[in-house]
Amino acid sequence: xxxxxxxxxxxxxxxxxxxxxxxxxxxxxxxxxxxxxxxxxxxxxxxxxxxxxxxxxxxxxxxxxxxxxxxxxxxxxxxxxxxxxxxxxxxxxxxxxxxxxxxxxxxxxxxxxxxxxxxxxxxxxxxxxxxxxxxxxxxxxxxxxxxxxxxxxxxxxxxxxxxxxxxxxxxxxxxxxxxxxxxxxxxxxxxxxxxxxxxxxxxxxxxxxxxxxxxxxxxxxxxxxxxxxxxxxxxxxxxxxxxxxxxxxxxxxxxxxxxxxxxxxxxxxxxxxxxxxxxxxxxxxxxxxxxxxxxxxxxxxxxxxxxxxxxxxxxxxxxxxxxxxxxxxxxxxxxxxxxxxxxxxxxxxxxxxxxxxxxxxxxxxxxxxxxxxxxxxxxxxxxxxxxxxxxxxxxxxxxxxxxxxxxxxxxxxxxxxxxxxxxxxxxxxxxxxxxxxxxxxxxxxxxxxxxxxxxxxxxxxxxxxxxxxxxxxxxxxxxxxxxxxxxxxxxxxxxxxxxxxxxxxxxxxxxxxxxxxxxxxxxxxxxxxxxxxxxxxxxxxxxxxxxxxxxxxxxxxxxxxxxxxxxxxxxxxxxxxxxxxxxxxxxxxxxxxxxxxxxxxxxxxxxxxxxxxxxxxxxxxxxxxxxxxxxxxxxxxxxxxxxxxxxxxxxxxxxxxxxxxxxxxxxxx
Numbered sequence: 001x002x003x004x005x006x007x008x009x010x011x012x013x014x015x016x017x018x019x020x021x022x023x024x025x026x027x028x029x030x031x032x033x034x035x036x037x038x039x040x041x042x043x044x045x046x047x048x049x050x051x052x053x054x055x056x057x058x059x060x061x062x063x064x065x066x067x068x069x070x071x072x073x074x075x076x077x078x079x080x081x082x083x084x085x086x087x088x089x090x091x092x093x094x095x096x097x098x099x100x101x102x103x104x105x106x107x108x109x110x111x112x113x114x115x116x117x118x119x120x121x122x123x124x125x126x127x128x129x130x131x132x133x134x135x136x137x138x139x140x141x142x143x144x145x146x147x148x149x150x151x152x153x154x155x156x157x158x159x160x161x162x163x164x165x166x167x168x169x170x171x172x173x174x175x176x177x178x179x180x181x182x183x184x185x186x187x188x189x190x191x192x193x194x195x196x197x198x199x200x201x202x203x204x205x206x207x208x209x210x211x212x213x214x215x216x217x218x219x220x221x222x223x224x225x226x227x228x229x230x231x232x233x234x235x236x237x238x239x240x241x242x243x244x245x246x247x248x249x250x251x252x253x254x255x256x257x258x259x260x261x262x263x264x265x266x267x268x269x270x271x272x273x274x275x276x277x278x279x280x281x282x283x284x285x286x287x288x289x290x291x292x293x294x295x296x297x298x299x300x301x302x303x304x305x306x307x308x309x310x311x312x313x314x315x316x317x318x319x320x321x322x323x324x325x326x327x328x329x330x331x332x333x334x335x336x337x338x339x340x341x342x343x344x345x346x347x348x349x350x351x352x353x354x355x356x357x358x359x360x361x362x363x364x365x366x367x368x369x370x371x372x373x374x375x376x377x378x379x380x381x382x383x384x385x386x387x388x389x390x391x392x393x394x395x396x397x398x399x400x401x402x403x404x405x406x407x408x409x410x411x412x413x414x415x416x417x418x419x420x421x422x423x424x425x426x427x428x429x430x431x432x433x434x435x436x437x438x439x440x441x442x443x444x445x446x447x448x449x450x451x452x453x454x455x456x457x458x459x460x461x462x463x464x465x466x467x468x469x470x471x472x473x474x475x476x477x478x479x480x481x482x483x484x485x486x487x488x489x490x491x492x493x494x495x496x497x498x499x500x501x502x503x504x505x506x507x508x509x510x511x512x513x514x515x516x517x518x519x520x521x522x523x524x525x526x527x528x529x530x531x532x533x534x535x536x537x538x539x540x541x542x543x544x545x546x547x548x549x550x551x552x553x554x555x556x557x558x559x560x561x562x563x564x565x566x567x568x569x570x571x572x573x574x575x576x577x578x579x580x581x582x583x584x585x586x587x588x589x590x591x592x593x594x595x596x597x598x599x600x601x602x603x604x605x606x607x608x609x610x611x612x613x614x615x616x617x618x619x620x621x622x623x624x625x626x627x628x629x630x631x632x633x634x635x636x637x638x639x640x641x642x643x644x645x646x647x648x649x650x651x652x653x654x655x656x657x658x659x660x661x662x663x664x665x666x667x668x669x
């Protein structure tokens with residue numbers, strides 16, 4: 001029986017094929033559900049207080065700073081933040097599974113809309129449904145799309161594609177509503193996830209020119225050609241204007257400190273010519289995928305790779321123009337042009353990285369359309385090849401699904417991802433640093449230090465790397481640790497983590513007052529990051545500044561729901577004692593003292609004394625911990641209070657005398 005895509009011809013076969021394609025999609029992505037957060041997920045999701053309270057949703061649409069805790073990354077993407085906040089609420093925290101479920105549901109939505117658009121473009125061919133099913137499934141299991149599928153922050157690509165395809169689907173489905181412009185609504189919503197959704201205007205212009213006005217190079221030069229071209233342009237003007245206004249609005253909502261991090265615009269542009277070749281290769285043979293490539297700006301436009309990219313670009317556009325001469329090849333022409341339109345935004349706006357695996361996502365829609373349309377044309381000429389084509393198509397889909405399943409394993413956790421990245425991109429200093437972080441988390445400090453040093457050879461002036469060099473040296477008790485934190489602050493004084501991690505180092509080395517100042521600076525820069533707030537709450541509680549604790553806790557709760565802030569607001573440290581009484585908290589304090597963890601010890605003693613202020617030993621131990629933290633005046637006050645309770649306490653007398661001698665030595669000329 002010949003393959004037919006219409007429900008009248010072979011409804012059962014088509015339904016079975018559709019179910020099999022859906023199962024293939026599920027099988028391809030099944031092992032991604034428990035993959036961890038990566039990359040920008042750290043500051044967009046994991047440390048973003050704003051996502052932890054659904055009541056913040058209105059602020060996502062008015063304040064771009066809610067998108068990320070880093071000002072330079074605070075781009076206006078409110079629709080992304082809404083979906084992430086909902087996932088956080090469903091998960092009850094940072095369980096990645098609900099986030100990945102949403103990711104795959106959005107991916108499936110893209111596939112369904114793409115199926116509809118392709119089928120409508122290929123009608124009335126009897127193979128339109130089958131070709132559309134192949135194109136949609138290919139896109140959804142394509143190995144080149146594993147980054148948007150696994151990387152939660154790349155959800156913006158999925159929502160952007162939904163906006164573009166949604167606009168196209170509404171335009172095709174309800175012609176009578178076109179004059180009301182309702183098809184623009186999905187595009188505008190997509191722009192609230194990522195501005196490239198507005199390239200739908202360019203796709204629509206081509207659709208009108210190629211399909212509705214049936215333009216080609218030959219017909220444009222005919223007597224009626226200019227008029228038909230003018231009608232296509234005129235009818236698309238509202239969409240183009242709406243897209244331009246949406247783009248301007250979104251960019252205007254970005255805060256002053258936001259930056260895309262790109263370099264010289266012209267150098268970036270000619271480098272993109274070579275990047276285009278990489279993306280074409282990713283589609284037809286997706287080998288060498290890298291989560292963070294080591295490709296840098298090409299120094300000159302005379303580079304042969306630039307000419308190769310320009311040649312492919314010009315040749316493919318010339319081919320597309322030639323294909324418009326044939327009615328049954330117009331969808332192929334549209335698909336080829338769609339690919340280049342999808343690459344346009346990241347090609348003309350200089351970005352920090354010259355290439356990323358998720359950037360051709362919109363463009364791959366066009367290539368999938370072109371492949372499916374070409375298959376329809378070939379099979380219309382050679383119907384006898386239908387069964388062979390079906391077998392080949394199934395093999396391609398299964399191969400991609402298997403490769404995607406294998407690639408998902410790379411995204412399992414940070415260790416697997418960065419081990420793969422340094423292998424694929426050995427000249428990427430950031431990749432070596434991140435691989436070092438995975439070793440540091442496992443306690444392999446010397447190995448981590450060596451990896452950081454290798455990274456420093458490639459990126460010697462990278463503030464984040466200097467922070468990590470300071471952390472690992474501090475953990476190894478090396479004397480030059482502080483110098484790396486100070487260098488990070490010199491390189492990036494407005495980078496909150498530099499202040500935060502230096503504060504942690506200071507607190508661990510008896511410089512509590514200076515640590516408080518650094519934490520306050522970190523919060524002033526990145527108010528949405530809970531980590532500096534948590535550390536400052538702990539230091540203030542240990543110090544005994546309960547008014548400061550309550551004020552900071554309430555301010556934190558105004559930003560977003562936070563269990564630690566809620567505990568401190570009640571006057572309870574974020575610690576767990578064996579029993580919530582003075583004995584339980586005192587025992588916990590002793591355990592921390594024995595581990596030389598003076599910050600947590602001081603908090604436990606404070607809580608014990610709040611429940612029973614007559615424990616002289618607790619006052620003595622509190623004074624000792626405060627002294628170790630650098631809070632000398634507070635330590636002195638603790639000793640004095642304890643001696644008022646037990647004037648015969650020998651250890652406390654001795655500790656107070658040593659502290660007073662130390663203070664006297666500091667003040668002596």
